[in-house]
Amino acid sequence: MNGKKRNWTGVIAVSVAVALSLTACAPGSGSGPAASSGPVSKDVAGAGDVTLTVWDQNTDEGITDAQEKLNAEFSAKYPNVKIDRVTQSFADLKTTLKLALSGDNPPDVVQANQGYPDMGAFVQGGLIRSLNDYDGLYDWSSYYPESLLKINSFSADGKTWQGDNLYGISQTGEVVGIYYNKKILTQLGVEAPTSLDELEKDMAAAKAAGILPMAYGDIEKSPGIHLFGVVQAAIAGSDAVNKLVTGAGGAWTDDASVDAAKTIQDWSSKGYITEGANGVSRDDALAQFEAGQSAFYIVGTWKQAAISEAMGDDAGFTTLTPKDADSPVTTGGEGLAWAVTTGSKHPDVAAAYIDFINNADAAKTFIDENSLPSVIPADYTPKPGLETDVFDTYGKVTSSGGLVPYLDYSTPTFYDTLTSAVQQLTDKQVTPEAFTEILQKDYSGFIGSK
């Protein structure tokens, strides 16, 4: 018995020693390859046989076809480059990308979500490289408007969003707005809403006519960000929301946010949004809207292709203008940023690739697939119908500074905090005031630690 005991102590002692020697220093220190600062070049053909591993989340209808097409064209142009595409849903990419990037064999090109939780953490960990040098070669700065470049920029230490270093470029433009069913609005005798008041009037009319005003499914939790974002933007205006999300000032407990929360809870009480939305999936709600069972549906322009295929000319798209503003303000920006990892052995090829899939020709490919490119070619006239609605709105909000960032960029944990709080708000588990306090608690903790 005694001998047995001693052996076990030995085993434990050895394993503790092994574990400690493996983790002798704080976890994460010394990780992250040093950024190569060698000369950069546009030469791809001379790079020899290269396999470029690319992680993207372009899974939406239309967008994935455009991506396939662009990849094939790039390989045709440069036969020495083989593209190994790894594509997964946004949520899956968010979960796995951190591990992939911090491993020994990171992908060459990745789509990084903007804001502090993802891009900020990657920059801080030295996992994606600044593209300022390649910007010099490919002149992205003159192709993209300043506002879009800013969203993809961080300070070199990853602590300040919209800093001096460019870390990625984006293919698609994104506006979160309100899709509406033209048939239903005509039947109700109302116009497409352009302000919160009009939207509420239209919804009241739909409710009175026995039609579900707005299909909304939130079991996946993320649609809550868009619902709150659209309403908050229409009440608070672009300046206030921009400052809040970038950490430049303001609080979530400010009147505008409380009002937005009140509005949403009110919609829920009046039955303007799907009852029991927390148990309804996003896709089911969209299907309901597409089947003509609701007047409105809030989602981003990335669903343009799917909605236009399902509803054709019956679908319209609108955004809301705040009371004292003269142009619409809403959540949006651009698709995830295409970034080059510091661990990539072929940064020149990687940069040429992201230029190829983001440039003006690529923009046309996206338009062909019914998707909104981040920069609409100047000579392009959109097809009448939903595409005109979407493209015009995007043009309007980007030129007037009416785009406010996704709210989950605010802090590393804000996605969880906000999505679960919105679920509580729509189910009347919390008062609008308590809702904003939940958000503020997370926010002030992060701002205080910076």
Place this chain on the structure above:
Amino acid sequence: MTVTTRLRSGETRTAGVAPGRTRRRRVDSLKAFLYVAPALAFSLIFLIVPTLQTAWYSLYDWNGLSAATWAGVQNYIDIVQDEQLRDSFMHVGVLVVFYSFLPIAIALLLTMVISRAHALRGMSFFRTVLFLPQVIASVVIATTWLAIYSPNGLLNTLLRAIGLDSLTHVWLGDFNTALVSVGFVGTWLNVGLCLVLFLSGVGNVQPELFEAARLDGASGLQEFFGITLPALRGQITVALTLTVVSSLKTFDLVYITTRGGPGNSTSVPAFEAYNRAFNSGQVGSAASVAVVLTIGILLITALIGRLQPKDTE
């Protein structure tokens, strides 16, 4: 039993006296270690070292990418102070009732009925059906139940069909019913396991005992409490251990059906650990949750082990 014990201690005594045999025993135990070595190396690399690493991470504030900062026991203090984390442990407490206590009670009831109806035709068919949930992958089960619980799913359709419209619910989306709904899936899942265990236990009881009881005029209930239940003590302990552990480490059902929602009403420690480590970049906090969960499981398993009757070793 007592005979073997005496023999064992006798052996030890003689081994202590003869030095030649001690050396031989040492060589033997070295050989034994060689046999164990592959398994030991395996568990060192894949179990013990990672566990210790996790414990080490739990003392840091780390986002998984950049250098970590020392946090001491703050992550553990947060488990008590952070409402969300505290709630997740509460929720798992509720789940234990649904995953463990209810299935065992139901399975005992079924055992009582079934064991008296051995001659029932197609018995093995029913047994298979009841055990089926254990065989199906948990993702499939969760997806199936997601459909059953959906607003126009099987459950609500059934309720409407029998005129109970007022009881229809968005089961997984309602703060009041989500946790219970998830728990009930666990009940459904574990009844079969418990039943199969108990039936095999009843099968070991000598039929003469039942016969004697019946001759003495014992009722079905008396028979159950007098013979079946005591005979099943060992099986109940095993069932308790298996189901309690499975409830404490619940992850898949929650991940697929609710992702912890609505709000945080169905979040459980295993889900929090995953979500914090891989989504929200709070690796230290995730590790501390994992450590507390592991210790909790070990303690509870040890406590349940005490219920195990000593003579069935």
